Amino acid sequence: MKLLKYSILLIITVIAFQSCKSEKKEAIVMVTDYQCPMLCEGEKTYDTEGSCPVCKMDLKMINDGSEKVLSQNNEISEASIFNLSSTWHNEEGEALQLRSLKGKTLVMVMIYTSCKAACPRLVADMRNIEAEIPKDKLKNIEFVLISIDPKIDTPQRLKSFAIENEMDDRQWTFLQGTVSGVREFANVLSVKYKEISPIDFSHSNIISVFNAEGELIHQQEGLGVNNKETISSILKVTP
Template sequence: MSLARQLPYFLAFLFLLGCQEQTLDSSAYLDEELDEMSIYHLPSEWHTQSGELIALEDLRGTPLVSVMIYTACKTACPRLVADMRHIETAVKSKTKKDIKYLMISIDPTNDTPDKLMQFAKDNQMTDDKWLFLQGTEESVRDFANILAVKYKQISPIDFSHSNIISVFDRNGVLQFQKEGLGMENDEIINKIISISK
């Protein structure tokens, strides 16, 4: 996709959050019953590993399990990915409900859809329940701030970041967070199953 085509989306994101002038009409048209704490109030658009442009809101209706990673990460991220796969396998054995697993890159400059796709293939995460997302520097920061995920770029290819897996219900409300690596996953698995009922 050319820069010229991406620019309007980027601008939209920049200004939308802060500057939308809502009339009564438009706020009534918007999701009136959406919970105040829903992430779907955050207007943002992302590229998936297939290069498709999606709005966060397109995911409404499906429980989400998300983690923030970057593909060049050699230390914690492989373990986070392993945790996600372990959780996904365990949840799948107990429920048939549709659940999406989001891997959000904190390095939108380097993690292009192609890189994300390669990462997905390398980790056998090609099923369409796995969504790898490339945002912009700003949309990533907003999303991280909703989750209280901290990160800092410490070199052109390395980031320091918190290891947090978050669970959202169908309306995008954060219901559970698991912090730290390689810990007991039973609690988060039970939470995902109860949310997806």
């Protein structure tokens, strides 16, 4: 009898193993986060109550205004890039998911900082676009530069690149992903790239514009092309 019982247990284990757990949870946006009141670990947040592993103080609940906005409207459309669940690090070293950028117009480009050929011109294109946007609209736009070289482009390196290029203002964000997260995101943008040597890539030069819902509305291809259409598409979707 016992033998039967354990055989059943074994079968159940096998079945449990075979069925995949990748039933993705629907996009849930955290409304409350917990954080050490002394900020021992910088901006790091936890999603459950507890105590800080460094100073042992109780974590306090924080409620970021932007997160409240998200929770009011957490529907994510089918074509939205906010469906991607990969984790990224910005130039300040903070972990984030793309959906935390929800609510702003996004202007995105993929680059790598050791690039000597096309990237400086792509970066210049991004700055030219930014310069054409009226100042009062800038708060509703995020210019995002995503590294295709996550091994070399650490948050520190992205930060110094930002400072060097005078792109350290609020509206600029630099992201480091994982190798597979970057590959997936490039495929969402239809960006092709390949590593030519450990520090060199060839890649498509595409600037993509997303509305506040994360839906692709415009792509500009090529270097030094006329930015006019891109700018008008940005202005059209930005309040």
